[in-house]
Amino acid sequence: MIDNHILAPIFVQLFTAIAQLMFWRKTVTQRFLSVGGSIIGLLVAIRLFTRVQADGILTMNAANWDAPFGIVFVADAFSATLVLLTSIAGVAVSLFSSVSLSRQRMLYGYFPIFHFLIMGLQGAFLTGDIFNLYVFFEVIIISSFVLMTLGGRKAQLEGAVKYMAMNILASMFFLTGIGILYGITGTLNMADLALKIQLVQNKTLVGITSCFFIIGFGIKSAVFPLYYWLPSSYHTPPSAVAATFGGLLTKVGIYALIRVLSLIFIPDDFTRTLLMGIAVMTIITGAFGALIKTNVRRLFSYLIVCHIGFMVGGIAMFTKIALMGTVFYLIHDIMVKTNMFLIAGLIRQLRGTLDMGKLGGLYRDYPKISLMIAIVLFSLVGIPPLSGFWPKIFLFQGAFEMHHYFFAAALIIGSFITLYVIAKMWSQVFWKNPPQEDLLDDRFAPMRPYRKLLMVLPILILGVVTLYVGLNAEAIINITDKISSQLMDNSEYIEAVLGDKTN
Structure with missing residues (x-):
């Protein structure tokens, strides 16, 4: 079905950014425009x-150019869900900012750069053109580089520098893959590519091309062994x-990897084995890296x-049950990880440091806030019946059905180490007695009540959404079932884009 409102989530962010450029020196106006634009973007995403x-x-x-000759935007169950989740996260981050x-x-x-970044994300989720996906990725990279510096x-x-270097490398692999893909098929429309890639006789070249995309998206997803840029850079910018x-x-x-593998490069045995090995090593290295961190x-x-490894493992199995686990975990992870860094920002504002050795006593001083944070932490760990628990059931089921016992073992190790490091963090940050007062930075205390409220509110919003995902898992499972069905059978997507041209 044709609907011109698909572009609304992109245009809301674009016009919000442009409006803020008109008030460059008026930061109070920019704040109101940012929160207002984010709320409008959320309403538009709900409608979509x-x-x-x-x-x-x-x-x-x-421009009313029919596919595959013109640029097409597509909203299926997968992309619409991610647009909605991005909009929810955008409202929370805008309030916190x-x-x-x-x-x-x-x-x-x-604020303008933040909304350009959200615009790039929404565009990447909604585009049906592989080159436009690259363009929106570049919007994301440029915006994120500015925000990081x-x-x-x-x-x-x-x-x-580390972040930009690795992302430029990822873009080179991505663009090279696009060039080869266009050379062997003569099209950039993803639905059209799904049909024409099957007609290419040189399957070796198709396999090599798929590796360019896997490497490019793997770098952007921070998978083993290309992940080191993430922990080296994500702790440096504001929360x-x-x-x-x-x-x-x-x-x-992860979205781009799923989209390309479900539409264009249907995984063969080699691709599945490669991705499974990457998934297992990503889980192990990420988990053991977290063990030794005190910040x-x-x-x-x-x-x-x-946890990126959890999702890559589901993609590697590429069965309906495994993809349900991957998509469910993606929904959970977007909400929880966004919230975790907001929580880190709140802790820094309350105590002036994020070094766990210098923290303590937060539960004594802020019991209600601490209990709210505890729910988010339990969700991250996967305590039943919260949101992190349900997708692991599907991932374990898929692993045992496909006899991927190493992945199942990695899931167990990753889950237990997550439990351990979060329990350790809770003990040191919330339960233990606070250190001597002279270790704390007085610049961050006390906070004004309205400021504290506006910092807690976005954490509460994301916490409520996370709680809803966990306690109303049946509805989320129905959504993930629909998404995984469309991913496993791409005929509905192709017919929606190309119509009669599929015959």
């Missing part, structure tokens, strides 16, 4: 999600920026790597 659930896959042909960032950083253009501190610049990065940027790489945000960064 409900339309897709009711009417099926929606398409929009830019309005009170956590200094005016100096806002004057550097934080905002303020110009030495640690930020060092992390940004609001790190929340956007941790919750969304690696997940767009809260560095610990969360390694947990991102570890």
